[in-house]
Amino acid sequence: MARGWLIGFHLIGVVLWMGGLMAFSRILGYHSKELPSARPRFTFIEGRLNWLVAVPGAVLTVAFGLWLAIDHGMAWFRVASWMHWKLTLVLAVVVIHTVLTVKHGQIRRAHPAEPMSRGLYAALHGTVGLLLIAIVLLATTQPMSQR
Numbered sequence: 001m002a003r004g005w006l007i008g009f010h011l012i013g014v015v016l017w018m019g020g021l022m023a024f025s026r027i028l029g030y031h032s033k034e035l036p037s038a039r040p041r042f043t044f045i046e047g048r049l050n051w052l053v054a055v056p057g058a059v060l061t062v063a064f065g066l067w068l069a070i071d072h073g074m075a076w077f078r079v080a081s082w083m084h085w086k087l088t089l090v091l092a093v094v095v096i097h098t099v100l101t102v103k104h105g106q107i108r109r110a111h112p113a114e115p116m117s118r119g120l121y122a123a124l125h126g127t128v129g130l131l132l133i134a135i136v137l138l139a140t141t142q143p144m145s146q147r
């Protein structure tokens with residue numbers, strides 16, 4: 001597949017993953033402030049956002065990102081230091097996404113009146129936002145690139 005198509009599908013995945021994850025983490029924060037009677041509705045919406053938007057977006061991003069890297073070849077990968085930094089930051093996003101997914105599963109199984117930490121979701125939402133800025137700017141400016 002021509003590189004333009006690979007970048008296109010990679011970026012469609014990025015938009016879905018980051019958009020879904022930002023909304024998922026933000027709504028979990030609102031959820032913590034809601035009355036117990038409204039909480040199951042929030043749990044449902046969060047599940048839809050995560051499993052139908054953020055997770056498929058992550059799969060698209062990683063699949064087309066890896067395809068792009070293979071297309072560039074090993075000689076490119078060895079000297080593209082920005083890419084190594086980018087992958088480290090992407091790993092941090094994957095860890096946060098996993099934590100949010102596990103927490104969401106626990107909330108789904110818990111009683112709706114169970115207290116929830118708003119601070120945790122606010123902190124993870126802000127961290128994903130900062131990681132998104134850093135990853136996009138690394139990918140578009142490609143510092144430390146020896147090409």
Ligand code: HEM
Nearest residue numbers: 007010014018061062065066068069090132135136139140
């Ligand atoms: C395992 C995960 C990922 C891999 C393996 C990967 C790999 C790649 C590769 C090889 C390129 C092409 C670079 C070039 O042609 O010079 C690229 C482009 C890009 N990636 Fe990723 N990526 C991943 C995740 C992400 C994430 C999470 C974001 C954003 C949050 C992102 C944003 C971008 C952007 C904006 C470009 C376009 C750069 C340009 O052509 O100007 N990537 N990625």
